[in-house]
Amino acid sequence: MKQKSSKMSTLVISHLVASIEEKEILHGVSLTVRGGEVHAIMGPNGSGKSTLASVLLGHPAYAVNRNQKAGNTKIILDGKNLFSLPTEKRALAGLFLAFQSPIAIQGVTVMNLLRTSYQARFHGDGSQAPSVQNPVLARRTLVGGLPIADFMALVGDYARRLNLDESLLRRGIHDGFSGGEKKKIEMLQALVLRPKFAVFDEIDTGLDVDALKAVSMGISLLRKSGVGIIIITHYQRILKYVKPDYVHILVSGNVVKTGSAALAKKIEDSGYKEFTG
Numbered sequence: 358m359k360q361k362s363s364k365m366s367t368l369v370i371s372h373l374v375a376s377i378e379e380k381e382i383l384h385g386v387s388l389t390v391r392g393g394e395v396h397a398i399m400g401p402n403g404s405g406k407s408t409l410a411s412v413l414l415g416h417p418a419y420a421v422n423r424n425q426k427a428g429n430t431k432i433i434l435d436g437k438n439l440f441s442l443p444t445e446k447r448a449l450a451g452l453f454l455a456f457q458s459p460i461a462i463q464g465v466t467v468m469n470l471l472r473t474s475y476q477a478r479f480h481g482d483g484s485q486a487p488s489v490q491n492p493v494l495a496r497r498t499l500v501g502g503l504p505i506a507d508f509m510a511l512v513g514d515y516a517r518r519l520n521l522d523e524s525l526l527r528r529g530i531h532d533g534f535s536g537g538e539k540k541k542i543e544m545l546q547a548l549v550l551r552p553k554f555a556v557f558d559e560i561d562t563g564l565d566v567d568a569l570k571a572v573s574m575g576i577s578l579l580r581k582s583g584v585g586i587i588i589i590t591h592y593q594r595i596l597k598y599v600k601p602d603y604v605h606i607l608v609s610g611n612v613v614k615t616g617s618a619a620l621a622k623k624i625e626d627s628g629y630k631e632f633t634g
């Protein structure tokens with residue numbers, strides 16, 4: 358199913374300063390991502406990559422730029438400052454985060470979650486279409502403007518392309534899922550919800566080569582449909598399948614270097630020591 362965006366979006370992150378438990382983790386990170394671009398953020402363990410992802414989505418545990426010391430922090434999506442908005446409003450504005458370690462929610466099936474979030478994203482009121490068993494009536498029930506049968510077909514189509522067993526869609530999200538299944542379910546959400554910008558936090562970690570290819574295919578599809586992408590990764594591995602437009606090296610809460618895909622290769626060969634000094 359082809360999904361296209363009407364115009365390219367821009368996400369401008371400027372002077373992102375963030376602390377947790379009184380400890381400053383990010384010291385003024387700035388980054389601009391345009392629709393259809395892939396940015397890779399690489400960095401050693403503990404450099405603040407997951408913090409950046411959480412703060413972008415407005416995780417309430419982080420204090421953002423309390424002292425204004427790096428100037429005004431801004432997170433601007435198509436001209437709108439998301440800085441003081443809660444997570445759900447940021448998501449509705451078009452930001453998406455695939456978690457490094459997604460939590461399980463028993464009793465909320467993957468399909469339920471997709472349906473509720475699709476409805477909220479494309480209708481904005483968060484209301485849930487009633488569950489209808491009758492196939493004739495079901496066709497008239499809309500989810501985010503789509504007949505429910507079409508919505509289910511859309512989800513099923515992406516699930517197949519990710520080589521995901523469709524029985525997973527009826528189970529509690531991430532409840533007992535394998536590492537690879539969790540990552541593919543995160544990707545499935547991105548594909549179905551069609552955000553303007555998607556952040557993938559270590560979506561490649563722990564994947565076998567087939568799952569890695571499936572997830573990379575998902576990223577390529579999103580890129581083609583105009584989604585701006587931030588891939589947070591430790592390894593060059595995924596970047597063989599998805600060539601990034603930019604690579605940023607994050608060390609101790611600062612972007613210390615920005616380059617092309619060649620920079621990722623260099624990191625693979627010689628590590629971060631040149632940047633950690």
Ligand SMILES: Nc1ncnc2c1ncn2[C@@H]1O[C@H](COP(=O)(O)OP(=O)(O)O)[C@@H](O)[C@H]1O
Nearest residue numbers: 377378382400401402403404405406407408409
């Ligand atoms: N809840 C927390 N309390 C205290 N320190 C934290 C908390 N969460 C993260 N940190 C610290 O923030 C730093 C950055 O962590 P993180 O963003 O997860 O790094 P990365 O994803 O690059 O490995 C680490 O030093 C980590 O220990």
Ligand SMILES: [Mg+2]
Nearest residue numbers: 406407408457
């Ligand atoms: Mg991390």
